[in-house]
Amino acid sequence: MKNEELExxxxxxxxxAVGSQAVFRRALEALSxxxxxxxxxxxxxxxxxxxxxxxxxxLALLDSDCSLWLSPSLAGSQAQAWLxxxxxxxxxxxxxxxxxxxFAAADPxxxxxxxxxGSDEYPDQSATCxxxxxxxxxxxxxxxxxxxxxxxxxxxxxxxxxxxxFVVQWAANHAAFPRGVDxxxxxxxxxxxxxxxTRVQHAPHTPLEP
Amino acid sequence: MALLARAPLALLEQGLxxxxxxxxxxxxxxxxxxxxxxxxxxxxxxxxxxxxxxxVTRCTxxxxxxxxxxxxxxxxxxxxxxxxTVGVAYVLGxxxxxxxxxxxxxxxxxxxxxxAELEQTLLAPVRAHLAQQQAQRRAQAQASKVDFFTLxxxxxxxxxxxxxx
Numbered sequence: 001m002k003n004e005e006l007e008x009x010x011x012x013x014x015x016x017a018v019g020s021q022a023v024f025r026r027a028l029e030a031l032s033x034x035x036x037x038x039x040x041x042x043x044x045x046x047x048x049x050x051x052x053x054x055x056x057x058x059l060a061l062l063d064s065d066c067s068l069w070l071s072p073s074l075a076g077s078q079a080q081a082w083l084x085x086x087x088x089x090x091x092x093x094x095x096x097x098x099x100x101x102x103f104a105a106a107d108p109x110x111x112x113x114x115x116x117x118g119s120d121e122y123p124d125q126s127a128t129c130x131x132x133x134x135x136x137x138x139x140x141x142x143x144x145x146x147x148x149x150x151x152x153x154x155x156x157x158x159x160x161x162x163x164x165x166f167v168v169q170w171a172a173n174h175a176a177f178p179r180g181v182d183x184x185x186x187x188x189x190x191x192x193x194x195x196x197x198t199r200v201q202h203a204p205h206t207p208l209e210p
Numbered sequence: 211m212a213l214l215a216r217a218p219l220a221l222l223e224q225g226l227x228x229x230x231x232x233x234x235x236x237x238x239x240x241x242x243x244x245x246x247x248x249x250x251x252x253x254x255x256x257x258x259x260x261x262x263x264x265x266v267t268r269c270t271x272x273x274x275x276x277x278x279x280x281x282x283x284x285x286x287x288x289x290x291x292x293x294x295t296v297g298v299a300y301v302l303g304x305x306x307x308x309x310x311x312x313x314x315x316x317x318x319x320x321x322x323x324x325x326a327e328l329e330q331t332l333l334a335p336v337r338a339h340l341a342q343q344q345a346q347r348r349a350q351a352q353a354s355k356v357d358f359f360t361l362x363x364x365x366x367x368x369x370x371x372x373x374x375x
Contacts, residue, residue, distance in 0.1 A: 009238050009272075086239070
């Protein structure tokens with residue numbers, strides 16, 4: 001670690017046990033109730049780059065056995081040094097080799113198909129993406145219709161900033177079940193879980209091409 | 211850092227007591243105790259093997275003064291110098307206090323004013339103590355030294371006799 005990085009280092013969770021458990025609990029809740037937008041507690045000071053919810057989720061989830069890929073605007077930033085210092089995770093440059101991925105809102109995404117989907121024997125070893133979006137409640141954007149385990153009937157989500165072919169990419173990810181990646185959509189302090197078991201479609205009353 | 215990690219706790223307490231009265235700690239990583247696997251190589255070239263585990267306590271802190279301000283933060287940051295002094299310590303054993311004091315000493319030694327002073331009041335006694343400890347150990351080992359010169363000479367004589375025959 002470089003000296004300047006250490007000098008500008010922010011502390012992690014104020015209370016490690018309580019803070020990480022509070023965030024972990026919320027992460028579980030988000031994945032078990034897909035499509036519901038939850039507020040994350042903020043028991044830690046987070047780096048300036050990246051959304052606080054994304055930083056907190058990764059701070060709680062990562063440990064020294066994890067590999068992390070950061071999208072270009074985050075790689076080499078204070079956020080990277082911060083996560084490496086507090087969690088001991090390894091940073092990798094190939095998105096396919098990472099267990100955890102952090103997509104910054106400003107950067108283009110790697111294709112979901114490029115990521116580690118796990119194997120049929122070990123579907124648990126697939127990647128988890130933390131995806132920053134400008135907003136999770138955007139009345140102007142085309143609503144997505146979510147259905148699957150954890151959702152009674154169907155749920156609606158109106159995120160802004162998803163790539164145009166997200167629904168197609170996610171359909172392929174969903175079809176590969178039990179393999180596939182899980183995602184957390186985050187904006188500011190809010191988080192919304194999107195496990196691989198969730199089916200994502202365009203809501204029927206909107207045209208297919210946004 | 212090695213010096214501070216080896217320093218006895220009493221000397222650290224004594225040397226830093228006056229300095230820490232009006233300072234406050236911001237923990238970047240509170241003291242935590244864990245295990246490190248120490249690996250060795252036979253003859254420094256062989257296969258690596260696990261020698262054993264060591265208990266290590268580590269911590270990282272940022273040195274603040276009583277008002278909670280980082281000393282000289284603004285001026286130094288503008289000058290492109292370190293923004294605040296961060297102290298790091300890794301010490302053997304489970305003593306959180308030892309790790310804390312060693313990290314404080316590390317931070318203070320980086321500050322211009324107290325650094326030079328601490329060199330005298332803290333590091334010099336620690337150095338003296340460790341040197342004394344080492345000398346004592348050396349003396350102890352020296353006392354149990356066995357000279358094999360008699361044996362060697364006998365062997366030499368018999369070899370020579372054989373050669374002559």
